[in-house]
Amino acid sequence: xxxxxxxxxxxxxxxxxxxxxxxxxxxxxxxxxxxxxxxxxxxxxxxxxxxxxxxxxxxxxxxxxxxxxxxxxxxxxxxxxxxxxxxxxxxxxxxxxxxxxxxxxxxxxxxxx
Amino acid sequence: xxxxxxxxxxxxxxxxxxxxxxxxxxxxxxxxxxxxxxxxxxxxxxxxxxxxxxxxxxxxxxxxxxxxxxxxxxxxxxxxxxxxxxxxxxxxxxxxxxxxxxxxxxxxxxxxxxxxxx
Numbered sequence: 001x002x003x004x005x006x007x008x009x010x011x012x013x014x015x016x017x018x019x020x021x022x023x024x025x026x027x028x029x030x031x032x033x034x035x036x037x038x039x040x041x042x043x044x045x046x047x048x049x050x051x052x053x054x055x056x057x058x059x060x061x062x063x064x065x066x067x068x069x070x071x072x073x074x075x076x077x078x079x080x081x082x083x084x085x086x087x088x089x090x091x092x093x094x095x096x097x098x099x100x101x102x103x104x105x106x107x108x109x110x111x112x113x
Numbered sequence: 114x115x116x117x118x119x120x121x122x123x124x125x126x127x128x129x130x131x132x133x134x135x136x137x138x139x140x141x142x143x144x145x146x147x148x149x150x151x152x153x154x155x156x157x158x159x160x161x162x163x164x165x166x167x168x169x170x171x172x173x174x175x176x177x178x179x180x181x182x183x184x185x186x187x188x189x190x191x192x193x194x195x196x197x198x199x200x201x202x203x204x205x206x207x208x209x210x211x212x213x214x215x216x217x218x219x220x221x222x223x224x225x226x227x228x229x230x231x
Contacts, residue, residue: 031217033218040122040223040224041223041224042117042204042221042222042223042224043158043204043219043221044221045218045219048218050217058218088156090156090158092158094217099146099163099165099210100217101148101160101163102148102158102160102217102219103160104150104157104158104159105157106155106156106157107156107157109156
């Protein structure tokens, strides 16, 4: 089945540590996205990538980094510079065509201890 | 810049009744798309329905329909015959269809929490 996988489902981090969230898709989509969701809030865009080896900052990129070395993979690193990283993180991809919806993974819940 | 407003933080509906979730938007783009997503407690975002700004008819998908009023800049989601499984967060989102950068970015509202009462 085609879709997006994210791992781990739950992640705990100590303050000062970097952590990497995995996102893999087998939909053959070029465009991929990372969103952050805080309780009672909508989704805010962290980074996006339209093609391999290229990515752009979204609205809240500070304290995060990404890479896009393969079409299928778009990992997100939450660095120690991110002051309030506890949140729910969603990865998404988009097929060609602006009228196509974004497909989402199941999400990773990150908690800083 | 685009903006989505969902003014209902929470809604209750009796099972088997219809419910309307409000969404208003603001954009200067002449062509845009509107999306609705459902987010159950599990967290995954599920696409429900799409409406293009130039579509002549309101979109429908099964029990979901979109009440699109372009002049009022509203795109309300109507769920008919509510079921217990409809209890979830619902998000309205939009995208510019003339995105020169081709980024396909979506702008989301803050969502409405729908609770279906048996």
